Amino acid sequence: MAMMAAVQISKARGNFELVEKRIPDPSPDQVRIKVEACGVCHSDLILKDGLFPGIEYPRVPGHEVIGVVDAIGSMVKGFSPGQRVGVGWHGGHCFVCNSCRRGDFMTCDKATVCGISYDGGYAQYMVAPQDALAHVPDGLDPVAGAPLMCAGVTTFNALRHSGAKPGNVVGIQGMGGLGHLGIQFARAMGYHTVAISSSESKRDLAMQLGAHDFVDTSAGPLAKSLQKLGGAAVILATAPSGKSMHPLIEALGPGGKLVVIGVGPEPIAVTPLDLIPQRKSILGWPSGDAMDSQETLEFAALTKTHVMVEVFPLEKAASAFEHMLSGKVRFRAVLKMH
Ligand SMILES: [Zn+2]
Ligand SMILES: [Zn+2]
Missing domain, CATH: 3.40.50.720 (NAD(P)-binding Rossmann-like Domain)
Structure with a gap:
């Protein structure tokens, strides 16, 4: 069984725990992403402190993910292994509710949040539904790209x-x-x-x-x-x-x-x-859906937006988060996988 390093929260108001987890397999509508970088966001506090109702623990945080598609489910179209993708706060939608029928995916009744509804990017690998994926422009550095998936x-x-x-x-x-x-x-x-x-x-x-x-x-x-x-x-x-x-x-x-x-x-x-x-x-204004994220990445690459980050290794997630909360990080903390 192939294993990976991940950082999880195992209960509301719990700590960041570095653990070994099984590398997840994508279900038919999901891709598996080999994570390159994941931003640390103030909203990760929602998972850490259990601020939303019904969060299931243990859970891996992280909704500012840039990585490479590593495997795809049988129903995935438009994404293939080797492509670079990003996942942001908006973790997917139902396509069935009235908001979705209007194309307004951000207000979906059943919208999911990456790193809260399912395991996020504080890990070497994660899976996400294809409707949550943004394509990443060639040449955009993963560490600079990560904060663009939420803050950006x-x-x-x-x-x-x-x-x-x-x-x-x-x-x-x-x-x-x-x-x-x-x-x-x-x-x-x-x-x-x-x-x-x-x-x-x-x-x-x-x-x-x-x-x-x-x-x-x-x-x-x-x-x-x-x-x-x-x-x-x-x-x-x-x-x-x-x-x-x-x-x-x-x-x-x-x-x-x-x-x-x-x-x-x-x-x-x-x-x-x-x-x-x-x-x-x-x-x-609530962030944006996957196409909004993709257009953000493209605009940032086009206009040479300078994303200012401090980089931490995955195992230092707890101190990255602490630095961010206390305002010591200029301007975004990013976990870089190796
Ligand atoms: Zn965020
Ligand atoms: Zn919906």
Whole structure:
């Protein structure tokens, strides 16, 4: 029986355990992936702490996977051994519910999550259904590609569906794993890109990543700086803090949208009059499906997006996660298999 190394969580609020597991065989609609790299995401906490109902343990985390197709099930079409693929948060869908019948796979009633519903990429091998697979462009480094499968697709997809037009003022709040990609994507999409951070020390990097303007929220009211530019058409809120999002609403221009992708536990404070007079709105955006991920990888390769990562070996998954949680990782932690 062929075995592999994997890191699993065996109960809610359990630790990362390095274990030997049997290499899984693909069922008819699945491919087996030899994992090259897997990103460490804040949302892996959902598995670690059991924050979703009904999670079955033990479970291997990891939903930012880049690897090579190693074996395919009998019904798989369009993917073959040797091809490079990615798997993201969206782990598959049912094709039967009303959302799926509309082609809106992200809101599928039975959508699965890689690394929560089934074993993910903190392992040398994993299996995934073919509807969860993105093709990876030639030449894209697996370590750089991994964070694009969640942090990347979330920012890219939220921005391209935000309704902002080229030349519009688009603010990117936060300069972590999501924000550093958001600034580059916003610039490449032709927006007047404003980096919004609570730390002046991020200014140089923000400008290097392509921001046209930088606003330090600790230096004065954000709204004043952005209203000088006419107000933002869109602000992408990436900080994992609902509390930090209220001042962003005031910085929106007429019809402006606060697009929320940073996950935090506390509420976003907003009064009706924050929204009504200038027709402002707040919406959330949930990453994207496999084609969205594929288009993210292609756009990142095309525009030479710089994915900033710190690399850890699989057996150091626990410290990679700890570093990420404590904010020590600049900007994404990635596990590299060997
Ligand atoms: Zn994620
Ligand atoms: Zn469905």
